[in-house]
Amino acid sequence: MEILVCVKRVPDTSENEIGVNSAGTDIDRDDLVYSVNEWDNYAVEEAIQIVDRVGGKVTVVAVGDSESEEVLRREMAMGANDGLLLSDDSFGGSDGKGIATILKAAVKKGNYDLVLTGAQADAGAGQVGGMLAAMLDQPYASLVNSIEIINDKTLKVGREIEGGNQEMNEIQMPCVLSIQTGINEPRYVGIRGIRKVASVEIPVLGALDLGVSSGSVGSAGAKVKVQDYFVPQLGKGAEILEGSTEEIIDKLIELLKVKGGLK
């Protein structure tokens, strides 16, 4: 099975304290540590496991500047076979539709049975998977938390539903799935994997190679634009407990008792 997994380089929330920049247009990106978007990492692990079972190839693709190469290389060290970087000055400032447009062009250049994305990334919009499927005119399932291969045309996929319910679907390939965290346990990248990929060349495709017109992507093509970026004021009735974990637990128990939630 030929699988394409879309991955994004995002600020690592476990390594950074994230704050809003002084202009209030974005988070403060000075000195941030970046890594692969967590959801995407689950998607890559799932793809590797599928290929381990039924054979085939996993390709990871990222839209971004040259620094995005590091997340492609990382996912290749984890076990993806090929990497592909989609990079062009005109791609900067793309909205969700712009990113999906660029990815669609890359999908069209290959012959993929299955395209995986993470359910969402750092911006939290969760748009790309669905838009990409629509543009490709392929079936789509979101928030997928299990994949079973029925035959070379059909998959059975589980979806997480609000309230802890589970839904099972059959879906025809080629298709696009957006992957939820927890679908598997992503492996660690080992030193041997790193050595294998440390010096491989990762191909880069630009707007011309992909046949993407620059007006349709990037800030020029973006129809959704961020207007403001801030941390909301604390509302009334909300109290943030502070201190060590134990102190917080003690305070919480105390509060629950006072309000009658605990006897």
Added chain:
Amino acid sequence: MNFDLTTEQKMIRREVRKFAENEIAPVALELDEKEEFSAELTRKMGEIGLFGMFVSEEYDGQALDYISYIIAVEEVARIDGSQAATIAAGNSLGIGPINYFGTKEQKKKYLPQLCRGEKLWGFGLTEPTAGSDAGGSKTTAVKEGKEWVINGSKIFITNAACELTLGVTVQAITGRRANGKPEYTCFLVEKDTPGFKAVPMHKKMMWRASNTAELYFDNVRVPEENILGKVGDGFHQMLQTLDGGRLSIGAMGLGGAQGAFDLALKYAKSREQFGQPISKFQAIGFKLADCAVEIECARNLLYKACWLRNEKRSFEKEAAMAKLYCSELMGRVANHAVQIHGGYGLMKEYNVERFYRDQKLLDIGEGTSEVQRIVISRYIGC
């Protein structure tokens, strides 16, 4: 001059850090408290490739350069000294001598299991009467027919008495040289050899989750093919092994200093007294600034020593300097880190007191700070 790490080295730092934060950090406190060596964690470290880092792929090693190895040890030490000890001793003392001085048969027999982290190997040099002064050793090996018979004992031997131990390298006196000094030879002794006993040592102040053992040899018979290298090579092998080992102890000091510093900086920014974060008080901010400067110096010194080794140039003086500086630096930084944490710093759950305890061994193991100063003073012509 180029101070950039390679793509490979940068990736190793990131991925080992991630592993250490996710797999070691959650259990370090408990293993330390229970004084428990974890075979499970050791195997996991083996799975991601933390053993056999400088060994060729032919023996299931990772075939890395020395800086990559040192970065990996540093990143584990940033989280926990005990696990870093298992790796540093496993590589530099356990695997190193077999890799550098062993025959093809010995390498084939032992290295793959050791490089996959399925088994560990000890390096027995120190004796009750021979610490800094190897001349005080009493362990002997006498040839009888085609066998050698070993008698004596060793003390403080890392990785030598745990469920993963496969065997030990032991240095013994095998005769006298023309100048009257003892002749030393190293032997490979498998753990089940009759007459050999390895007893775990307990109640350590530091490295409590690392395995330390006393070894007893009571008429232990090994065949000739268990000699490491040649008869009489033992002293040279020991010196060379310790030169490499110094770099990994340096990495433990540097990584431990970084770990204690990271905890202290984070705490200083979040702890408020007198209406502001304590990091804003000059007394605290200056301590942290001094630590940051010294850590930077230590890293440059240690990496330079590793670079010299990679380039096959002489690195022994720089290795002794790096071992001394990085070890003592971690002492200063861990001390500041506890101080910055105030009373909480003395509580186990804040982790800095473990760094404070674990550091002390670095001034003592693989050549004490005094011995490093002797070595350095000789190199500079005193």
